[in-house]
Amino acid sequence: MNRLMLSIAAACFLVSLIAVTAGAEIFGDYVGYTACAECHSDIVEGWKSTPHANAFEDLKRQGEEKQSVPGCVRCHVVGMDEDGGFIDMELTPELRDVQCEACHGPGRAHVESQDSKDILGKPGEDACRVCHTEGQDKNFDYKAKSRLVHGEK
Ligand code: HEC
Ligand code: HEC
Ligand code: HEC
Ligand code: HEC
Numbered sequence: 001m002n003r004l005m006l007s008i009a010a011a012c013f014l015v016s017l018i019a020v021t022a023g024a025e026i027f028g029d030y031v032g033y034t035a036c037a038e039c040h041s042d043i044v045e046g047w048k049s050t051p052h053a054n055a056f057e058d059l060k061r062q063g064e065e066k067q068s069v070p071g072c073v074r075c076h077v078v079g080m081d082e083d084g085g086f087i088d089m090e091l092t093p094e095l096r097d098v099q100c101e102a103c104h105g106p107g108r109a110h111v112e113s114q115d116s117k118d119i120l121g122k123p124g125e126d127a128c129r130v131c132h133t134e135g136q137d138k139n140f141d142y143k144a145k146s147r148l149v150h151g152e153k
Pocket of ligand 3: 033036040043044045047052098099100101102103104121122123124146149150
């Protein structure tokens with residue numbers, strides 16, 4: 001290979017690296033609930049009947065503009081302050097509402113491996129308290145409420 005060919009090959013490699021890195025920012029570790037449906041369809045259907053599945057739309061009850069106030073949106077979407085989580089409705093509409101990954105953590109690795117050690121199997125009270133804070137939900141009762149997260153069974 002001559003020198004020109006080598007530098008073209010090197011340039012191509014660099015460009016592909018940049019493309020991969022850029023992709024990782026948008027398509028991060030959060031995949032959205034539709035990626036879970038293939039294997040957990042009953043739970044997905046049950047979850048859809050809960051208030052969590054409507055949490056983004058419900059922001060409007062206190063005014064349409066609330067859907068673009070970060071201080072409100074934060075607890076009504078998936079992973080807003082996390083890498084690869086909700087940014088806004090233009091970039092990440094599929095991560096609106098309080099979905100599976102808001103409690104179970106980012107799901108990409110588990111979707112690929114189907115291994116239970118790649119996902120949080122039993123989100124504890126601390127997982128809820130990120131949003132059900134003292135200020136927001138004073139009488140939050142983990143034991144009673146955690147039975148309702150996948151819908152009534
Ligand atoms: C391709 C199939 C598949 C997909 C897609 C999938 N899972 Fe799973 N999931 C499994 C299997 C299989 C198990 C059981 C693994 C075991 O018993 O070791 C499991 C187990 C789990 C568990 C229980 C883990 C435990 O410790 O008991 C949770 C929680 C879970 N999945 C959540 C999710 C979420 C959230 C998504 C979407 C982001 C998802 N899964 C997508 C196949 C899948
Ligand atoms: C710290 C997390 C958090 C923040 C920030 C937050 N919410 Fe919520 N929101 C919750 C939780 C948890 C619930 C459910 C428990 C409850 O009803 O108090 C809820 C419930 C709601 C509901 C449904 C209650 C009903 O009418 O049935 C609306 C509407 C709402 N929030 C709007 C807002 C608006 C508007 C803002 C910004 C001013 C906001 N939220 C900020 C966590 C939060
Ligand atoms: C609001 C929090 C929350 C949301 C949202 C949520 N889960 Fe769970 N999930 C839990 C908790 C808590 C448990 C443990 C229940 C127990 O064993 O007491 C659990 C258990 C599980 C399990 C293992 C036990 C079982 O019931 O089979 C699977 C699988 C699972 N969730 C999948 C999902 C999927 C898929 C979604 C989205 C459609 C989802 N979860 C949404 C909190 C949540
Ligand atoms: C990302 C933020 C977030 C997390 C994490 C979260 N919730 Fe919620 N939860 C909300 C919001 C927002 C609502 C209100 C939805 C609405 O009415 O639009 C809500 C509503 C509920 C409701 C229905 C209203 C009520 O108070 O009865 C239950 C039950 C509930 N959450 C249980 C849980 C449990 C249990 C966990 C942890 C395993 C959890 N949530 C984790 C944000 C969250």
